[in-house]
Amino acid sequence: xxxxTQTPKFRILKIGQSMTLQCAQxxxxxxxxxxxxxxxxxxxxxxxxVGAGITDKGEVPNGYNVSRSTTEDFPLRLELAAPxxxxxxxxxxxxxxxxxxxxxxxxxxxxxxxxx
Amino acid sequence: QQQVxxxxxxxxxxxxxxxxxxxxxxxxxxxxxxxxxxxxxxxPALLIAIRPDVSEKKEGRFTISFNKSAKQFSLHIMDSQPGxxxxxxxxxxxxxxxxxxxxxxxxxxxxxxx
Numbered sequence: 001x002x003x004x005t006q007t008p009k010f011r012i013l014k015i016g017q018s019m020t021l022q023c024a025q026x027x028x029x030x031x032x033x034x035x036x037x038x039x040x041x042x043x044x045x046x047x048x049x050v051g052a053g054i055t056d057k058g059e060v061p062n063g064y065n066v067s068r069s070t071t072e073d074f075p076l077r078l079e080l081a082a083p084x085x086x087x088x089x090x091x092x093x094x095x096x097x098x099x100x101x102x103x104x105x106x107x108x109x110x111x112x113x114x115x116x
Numbered sequence: 117q118q119q120v121x122x123x124x125x126x127x128x129x130x131x132x133x134x135x136x137x138x139x140x141x142x143x144x145x146x147x148x149x150x151x152x153x154x155x156x157x158x159x160p161a162l163l164i165a166i167r168p169d170v171s172e173k174k175e176g177r178f179t180i181s182f183n184k185s186a187k188q189f190s191l192h193i194m195d196s197q198p199g200x201x202x203x204x205x206x207x208x209x210x211x212x213x214x215x216x217x218x219x220x221x222x223x224x225x226x227x228x229x230x
Contacts, residue, residue, distance in 0.1 A: 004159075031215070040125070042205065042222040043160070050214045090159050094216075104150065105218065107159030 002026050004108035006091050012114045013081040021076040021111050023091030030096040032074040033105065034058075034066065036087040043090070049074055081115045088112050120208050122221030129228050135193040137224045139206035142187065146219070148209035151180065151191050154223075155202045163204070164191070196228045 007022045025032065034046040035058075045058030049068040063085060065077040074093075078085060089112075092105040121140045129135045139149075150165035166173045166180045166189065173180045179192040193200055206221040 040222060042220040045217075048215060054214075056215070092159070104162040104165070107161065109157070110159055 004091055004093055004106050006089075006108035006111050008111060009109070010112045012116060013078075014116060015081060015083065017081050018077065018079045019081070019113075021078070021089055021091075021113075023074045023076065023108060024072050025074075025091075025093040025106070026072065027093060027095070027106065028071060029093035029106070030071070031094040032068065033092040033094070034064070034074070034076045035090045035092065036060065037090060037110075038087050046076065046089075078113075083115050086113060086115045120206060120219050120221045122206050122224060124224060125222070126225040127227070129196045129226065131196065131198060131228055131230050133196050133228075135196045135200065135226055135228070136190055137204055137206070137226070138188065138190045139208075139221050140186075140188045141208050141219075143208070143210065144187070146208035146210050149180070149182065149189050150207050150209065150218075151178075152205045152207065153202050154205065160205060193226075196226075198228045198230050201226055201228050 004025045030051050033048045035043040037043050044060045046064050047066040049055045052068050052071050055066050055068055068074050088110045090110045091108040094105045123138050151163045152160035153163040154160040164175050164178050166182050168184050171182050177194045182189045203223045203225050205223050207218045210217050
């Protein structure tokens with residue numbers, strides 16, 4: 001069980017470039033999340049997904065896109081990278097609703113992105 | 117109303133001492149309060165959590181105290197160790213449509229001196 005995996009670990013982008021941050025989980029979790037973490041600012045939710053084919057915006061979705069074609073994978077796409085997108089990005093997953101509605105979010109190791 | 121206010125921003129404690137981190141919230145619809153621990157270069161990981169129908173929960177050296185009337189909760193780390201040096205986030209959970217949302221505090225950086 002690898003849990004939540006993210007690639008790449010580090011990336012430097014030039015302004016205007018685009019890239020996809022990969023996230024995968026092998027726990028058969030329904031819910032998946034993308035957060036960004038900036039120093040002293042806690043975790044901000046970018047997008048989330050409640051299952052394959054269903055995604056929704058979080059607090060800070062501008063400049064990002066997501067898709068969820070399978071239960072396992074939840075890639076985050078940055079189009080036209082800007083310096084404001086310099087951050088550490090975390091993917092997380094959670095089992096689901098009902099009796100498991102309070103269950104914890106499991107986080108990946110993060111991707112550190114710098115946009116110059 | 118959706119905020120969770122966490123203090124202090126940073127904390128230095130001597131080995132063997134007690135570390136205390138406080139959080140406050142406004143929205144009484146929050147119904148689950150987890151604490152996450154994050155080591156440098158890693159993602160956050162669940163440390164301990166509490167429901168509002170309980171005033172205290174203890175797991176080893178970690179205790180959550182919950183005051184529903186004051187809308188405050190705190191994390192106490194007894195016998196703090198250098199290995200506890202990390203950033204701690206409190207959070208509050210609320211049902212939001214088809215999701216269960218977590219509202220995060222801004223984090224407390226804890227350093228335990230040997």
